Amino acid sequence: MKTLMGKGDAKVNTFIDSMRASSPTRAENQDQVPTWIFYNPSALKMFEEIVYNSRGKQIVTFLDYDGTLSPIVSDPDKAFMTEKMRATLKDIAMHFPTAIVSGRSVDKVYNFVQLTELYYAGSHGMDIRGPTKSRSHKKINEGVLFQAASQFLPMINEVYKILVEKTKSVQGAMVESNKFCLSVHFRCVDEKNWAALAEKVRLVLNEYPKLRITQGRKVLEIRPSIKWDKGKALDFVLESLGYNNSNNVFPIYIGDDRTDEDAFKVLSSRSQGVGILVSQIPKETNASYTLQDPSEVEQFLHRLVEWRRKSSHSHKLYVVDNFKKLTLP
Numbered sequence: 001m002k003t004l005m006g007k008g009d010a011k012v013n014t015f016i017d018s019m020r021a022s023s024p025t026r027a028e029n030q031d032q033v034p035t036w037i038f039y040n041p042s043a044l045k046m047f048e049e050i051v052y053n054s055r056g057k058q059i060v061t062f063l064d065y066d067g068t069l070s071p072i073v074s075d076p077d078k079a080f081m082t083e084k085m086r087a088t089l090k091d092i093a094m095h096f097p098t099a100i101v102s103g104r105s106v107d108k109v110y111n112f113v114q115l116t117e118l119y120y121a122g123s124h125g126m127d128i129r130g131p132t133k134s135r136s137h138k139k140i141n142e143g144v145l146f147q148a149a150s151q152f153l154p155m156i157n158e159v160y161k162i163l164v165e166k167t168k169s170v171q172g173a174m175v176e177s178n179k180f181c182l183s184v185h186f187r188c189v190d191e192k193n194w195a196a197l198a199e200k201v202r203l204v205l206n207e208y209p210k211l212r213i214t215q216g217r218k219v220l221e222i223r224p225s226i227k228w229d230k231g232k233a234l235d236f237v238l239e240s241l242g243y244n245n246s247n248n249v250f251p252i253y254i255g256d257d258r259t260d261e262d263a264f265k266v267l268s269s270r271s272q273g274v275g276i277l278v279s280q281i282p283k284e285t286n287a288s289y290t291l292q293d294p295s296e297v298e299q300f301l302h303r304l305v306e307w308r309r310k311s312s313h314s315h316k317l318y319v320v321d322n323f324k325k326l327t328l329p
């Protein structure tokens with residue numbers, strides 16, 4: 001994971017190139033495309049291979065939110081997913097234990113997704129809630145399973161206020177609170193001001209050695225310096241489902257961001273399941289397959305539901321029964 005604590009022009013230029021590359025609109029180097037397709041084929045084209053490899057195992061789906069279930073938009077508060085996606089997610093959750101793993105706070109991502117039957121791992125996995133039966137969104141708090149960084153809450157709130165103040169002079173800059181993490185958005189800031197904005201963030205964070213900065217898609221993310229990330233959250237959910245040391249599980253993790261690479265790495269080290277990167281352009285990744293955008297993610301999930309519906313009735317009963325046992329009261 002890249003940090004932004006170095007000094008000097010070279011470091012700043014690297015940061016700006018990397019920030020630009022985090023949300024590109026087209027492949028810079030078309031020569032890379034054939035190799036990329038060879039090593040990271042489409043999960044839709046390889047669907048039969050993926051489900052064949054899952055045979056006899058419990059599929060558990062893990063889904064990032066921004067850029068995976070919803071399109072990337074300029075205003076983070078308007079990153080809505082489609083009704084079609086919501087319906088497909090509902091179907092997916094009927095057949096497989098399903099978790100949303102996001103940099104957003106649980107409350108925010110729940111407000112977008114609005115499905116009580118899912119696990120939610122918000123704040124980059126630092127806040128994990130289990131499924132609830134209640135339809136009231138306030139009841140999502142009943143399902144708290146794990147909070148890795150509660151002691152950092154006062155510090156995060158303090159830094160949020162300072163960052164809002166320090167960055168307000170930069171046009172287009174926005175600081176978002178995600179409970180245990182913060183996001184400083186660059187998307188609406190003129191590129192010529194990116195280095196200055198990053199420097200402001202760095203100066204504030206210099207005073208808080210217990211926090212670290214990582215980079216996402218035109219965003220700097222501030223989070224506690226603890227060894228916890230989306231990969232650890234994936235492990236935690238699998239463990240709470242009873243698949244700690246089991247070979248009978250096939251996790252499918254779909255995500256588009258650098259932070260999702262931690263989860264892809266965990267899958268490869270467990271030698272289990274598949275990681276699917278959502279990207280239209282070649283990127284260095286630990287995922288095995290790719291999907292182009294949220295509409296392809298929806299198609300893939302839909303095919304998974306259809307495939308499960310066609311497979312044996314007895315298996316389906318096992319899955320639903322297993323899921324019920326895990327639902328919190």
Ligand SMILES: O=P(O)(O)OC[C@H]1O[C@H](O[C@H]2O[C@H](CO)[C@@H](O)[C@H](O)[C@H]2O)[C@H](O)[C@@H](O)[C@@H]1O
Binds near residue numbers: 104218221
């Ligand atoms: O882990 P995720 O669910 O992918 O969350 C990561 C960040 O997503 C959001 O920012 C990104 O999407 C915004 C809306 O499309 C976009 O404007 C921004 O440029 C992207 O970085 C969210 O606002 C952040 O707080 C999350 O950390």
